[in-house]
Amino acid sequence: MSQVFGLNSVDIPSKETFSQIYGTIKEVPGLNFFEKIWASYYVYMDNDIFATGLLFFLLHEVMYFGRCLPWYIIDRTPYFKKYKIQPNVYPSDKEQWECTKSVLKSHFFVEAFPIWFFHPICEKIGVSYDVPFPSLSKIAIQVTIFFFLEDAWHYWFHRGIHYGAFYRYIHKQHHRYAAPFGLAAEYAHPIEVMLLGFGTVGIPIVWCYFTRDLHLFTICIWITLRLFQAIDAHSGYEFPISLHHFLFIWAGADHHDEHHHHFIGNYASSFRLWDYILDTEAGETAKNTRENKNKSKAEKVATKN
Known part of the structure; x- marks a missing residue:
């Protein structure tokens, strides 16, 4: 060894x-x-298979619930109400507990089993797990690429499960909470968990299959940051220091809260680009922008005629 x-x-x-x-x-x-x-x-x-399986399972549990805990405390602290996007809607302790139980069932009965096959896949496609780790610059570049690739995957499949039977039988569960909270980030139907989860786990695998250049530690960093992004997007809070104020393409909680509030639009996970380009932004501001754009087009057509 x-x-x-x-x-x-x-x-x-x-x-x-x-x-x-x-x-x-x-x-x-x-x-x-x-x-x-x-x-x-x-x-x-x-035992590499057991070591990697245990590592990834514990990483997921610790990072997920560890990141959810501050949002639970914030929800119970009156001072932060001024930053709540939907200030009059708070999840009850009962709702939080029901959500927690559902998420834990998903973690143990949907996600735990495939985790134990992760190491053999990594070995087969050339994911490294030795030391030393890659340079910080390489990790940063690869994680950034994964963010953009996952965002594209999430946009199209998330938009797809908003149609007809896909929404009624699969995605509707996730929309139980019109005012989302941190724990609800992974509150979803098992099919949705696997479908959208592939963007997080599958994209690094596909990347390594073609590049033969990826380290298991990089995947750990990527999964941690992706979990934080998903939980923060469901937090229901908009702060003056929220990342999208400094990185204008970042989605953030205000972007995803509008999706839960209106049940349509804002399908992307991390960035605002796809929704902007394809005109699927949600909320009153986006609605007014579309109406003004359509009005402007109609006036130009009328002028030409």
Whole structure:
């Protein structure tokens, strides 16, 4: 196992505790703290399939509920009401608990099983999990690409499940809450979880299949940031420091809150580009913009005639 991580010069006896393994690996030059922890974990587990499966399952649970907790506290703090997009609609504790139970069922009965096949897929297509990690610049570039690719995937499939039977039998569950809250980010029908979830997990796999250049740590960073984005988009709060005030193409909570409020439009996940280009923006401002645009076109046609 130590050879997998480029630790050929390190002699790690079997049946060592994690602390003992880390004590040996921390002496390896050229590795930072996180790389040493990562290598120690995989050496200690001594089963790559189980190690990666457990890592990704725990990463998902800790990051998802860890990110939801601050929004739950904010919902219970009167000071933040002035930043609430729909200030008179708050989820009750009962609704929060029902949502939590549904999300946990999805995590354990829909998402947990495929996770255990993730490592064999990674090995087959060349996803690396050794140390050292890629450079920060490479991680940043790849994660940015994943954001744009996932956004396109999400826009088209999310828009698709708003039609007819797809909405009635699949997507309607997610729209139970017209005023969304953080925990509701993954409150969805199992088919929707798998369909839209492929944009998060499948896109890195496809990327690596063609490029043969991706690290498992990069996927961890990507999944964490994508979870944060989805939860924040469902938070129901608009702050002066919200990211879209500084990155104008970023969607944010105001963008997605309009989608839940009006049940149509604003289909993209992270960015505003697709909705802007294809004229599917939601809300009163977008409605007025479309009406003015159509009025302007009609006046130009009348003038020509």
